[in-house]
Amino acid sequence: MLPVLYNKLAHYLQSFLHLFYPHICLECGTDVLLSHNVLCNDCEKNLPYTDLFKIENNLVEKIFWGRCKLSAAGAGLFFTKESVVQTLLFEIKYKQNKKAGWLLGRIIGTSIQGLDRFKNMDLLIPIPLTPKKLRQRGLNQSMIICEGILQVLPHLKIAAILKKIKNTSSQTNKDRIQRGEQMQSLFELENANEISGAHLLLIDDVLTTGATLEAACTCLWQAQPHSISIAAAAYTL
Numbered sequence: 001m002l003p004v005l006y007n008k009l010a011h012y013l014q015s016f017l018h019l020f021y022p023h024i025c026l027e028c029g030t031d032v033l034l035s036h037n038v039l040c041n042d043c044e045k046n047l048p049y050t051d052l053f054k055i056e057n058n059l060v061e062k063i064f065w066g067r068c069k070l071s072a073a074g075a076g077l078f079f080t081k082e083s084v085v086q087t088l089l090f091e092i093k094y095k096q097n098k099k100a101g102w103l104l105g106r107i108i109g110t111s112i113q114g115l116d117r118f119k120n121m122d123l124l125i126p127i128p129l130t131p132k133k134l135r136q137r138g139l140n141q142s143m144i145i146c147e148g149i150l151q152v153l154p155h156l157k158i159a160a161i162l163k164k165i166k167n168t169s170s171q172t173n174k175d176r177i178q179r180g181e182q183m184q185s186l187f188e189l190e191n192a193n194e195i196s197g198a199h200l201l202l203i204d205d206v207l208t209t210g211a212t213l214e215a216a217c218t219c220l221w222q223a224q225p226h227s228i229s230i231a232a233a234a235y236t237l
């Protein structure tokens with residue numbers, strides 16, 4: 001009886017709040033969705049999941065072959081332009097919509113939960129923004145995605161030990177070697193001791209060429225962690 005009563009009360013409370021704070025699915029516009037979410041159940045179910053985390057030598061891992069040593073890598077969703085995945089990423093980056101980031105994090109969390117390849121993880125390392133960009137944006141999307149992963153895997157910890165020292169933009173005029181050199185000095189470590197000997201899971205929002213993640217990996221290896229793996233919310237085909 002009690003759970004029924006509780007559900008009814010929760011339902012009334014949600015309807016009441018809805019009058020003042022309209023809350024609709026970002027994809028289809030229905031108002032039938034839980035207050036902590038940004039998509040309704042159907043739209044969440046229909047997201048373009050990759051299923052890559054469970055596959056050894058998957059296409060995301062191949063991007064990093066010969067570039068940096070990784071235990072495992074994958075991405076939760078396929079990214080395409082003008083898709084709901086793009087909307088979710090836009091919401092978190094430019095509208096400070098943390099719920100969109102938490103959803104992306106929960107998608108990573110549920111995808112890697114119970115997988116042997118990811119079972120030893122200790123620390124989540126968010127790809128940082130430069131301090132200037134963080135001030136402009138108000139939040140770091142990778143940090144919010146990490147928080148979403150913790151909602152599913154609460155035994156993990158976030159270690160924000162990477163510091164971004166310059167922006168990756170305005171490199172178009174540089175040749176490949178110059179760009180490569182620039183990428184190598186993109187990050188610094190704040191506290192190397194914290195990650196030494198640990199199993200790290202490096203977290204980013206979108207994976208395209210892998211250049212940023214490669215630079216972050218190279219920087220992290222200086223602190224001698226036990227292993228490094230990568231999880232991105234979305235992968236651009």
Ligand SMILES: [Zn+2]
Binds near residue numbers: 027028040043044
């Ligand atoms: Zn929907």
